[in-house]
Amino acid sequence: MAEAATRLLRGRPSAAVPRILCIGLFVIFVLVPLYWMVITSIKPTSDYLAIPPVWFPAEPTIVHYTAALFSYRGLDGLINSLVIASASTVLSTVLGTLMAYSMARFNTGGEHLAFWVLSQRFLPPVATALPLFLMFRSWHLYDTHVGLIIVYTVMTLPLSVWMMYAYFRQLPRSLEDAALVDGLSRWQALWMVAVPLAVPGIVAAAVFVFVAVWTEFFFALVLTSRHAFTLPTVFRAFLGFQGAQYGEACALATTSLVPSIVLGILVQRHLVRGLTLGALRG
């Protein structure tokens, strides 16, 4: 019977050909532009406009990487991105975990608070970016690391709160209750019992927060200029490609996507929870 279910659920053998075709075509669709980008980053300038296109350069070069990092301030953007993303990841994860614990264990704020936080996730960035831009200019937070860090913390709080909210709700509370009976305070029960148990969930939430900040563009574009700019904003230098800096653009893109893809593959197991803010379990 189970075999029959599998057969029906997963299609008959004759469906194998369209299935393989579907998967194969999409894998090619995903890989080709990525491959082109990585290859262009090591292509000598003379190969740019060759017809037929050069799919692998005879003489690979790293000259575009040094140009992108040093002439186009890519390195500064990379360092800013690392600092800002790390700081907001720590802040968002810590504050989000605390709030989620309160919501999960004490039903703080009930459904209303939970959905108020969720609604923040669906707020279009442009709606808050306009007033934030004006406020940051008068508070001297415009184009500062601190300013961007707190904006990103707030931006990612719905993600960390909801991921951890879902996580805590599925953790049994009996261990914390036992700790309270043994005379531990609520704070001790949180730090010594609940947090250690929630470490896998916290790590996954932190990674999703980091990736969200690492790849964010709009707030960085409007709230920074020459000082606290992040890596994604450096790509403005290559707009229109008037100077034909194809290699530099690709070198910078390759540099930027390696960390987030590596992190992404590492938390693949938690991907469904991350994408749906904990609403769905993988």
Place this chain on the structure above:
Amino acid sequence: MTQYIGSGRVAPALDRRRQATLSAFAERHFRWLIALPAVGLILALSVYPLLFSLWVNFVNYDFDIPGHDFVGLQNFADVVSDPNARSALLVTALLSVVNVAIEFVLGLALALALIKTFRGRTLVMSILIVPLFISPVIVGQSWALFLERPFGPADYLLGEILGHPVTVSWLTESPWYYLSIIIADIWQWTPFMFVVLLAGLAAIPPHLYEVAELDALSARMTFLYITVPQLAPVILLAITFRLLDAVRLFDVIFMMTGGGPGAATYTVSYYLYQVGFQQFHLGVATAGSWIFLILLSIVIWVLVRRLLRAEKS
């Protein structure tokens, strides 16, 4: 402790008592104290700015014109009468619906194709989710590089496949720029649909398929009467999440077309960025963002209410 020298015996006791009341306070209000920092931050940097922008709606806030005089509904009138604003709204609505629809169909097809385990499935899954972890700026840029002449290989590849030379300017020629934007968007977000729908498919209880087998339902009937209804809440969830992100479309436009040619590919976000941050008519842009917010909250209201109802049942 040193400041209590002279009253040596009383002070530590006082100190201890103060500590005791403090920790009793911390213990009693534990649930609020741990929730407060996050709530406070959201209030300060999201709710307060929105309230502030409510005021900006009705005053002159323009870097060209000094002062913040009350202007009534002028900012709203400026947005509504701007043909670029109206076309941006239309482009946003159409692009989001088309993008999400294509991503849903492709994502569902991929999820159905990948529900069965086979050799190399883990590798395929890892490749398919890669776009989710790439900045949309880079997605826009690498598709621009791949498509646009004379550098991109797209025209050459198409020419080889079709057997005659292709000379399409993907980012400047109508209607190809819309197609380019759609391609970049479905490249990045089809994996989202796929991952969520696959999780939904995997959660359908197998005994339902056994019943279908007993009733000798055909594959198509099984799909229509078991898979689709069982998957419906997850479909709704995936479409809600995706649609509410799709309407923000900005980064890809910024990198691929810059809103052009003319204002043909202005989306709402891009239009508001232009008006607010390039022309610095901040009052007008704020009014525009509030109109967008109100339209959006209608969509959110409809979708999220259904989502909650589906969740409860």
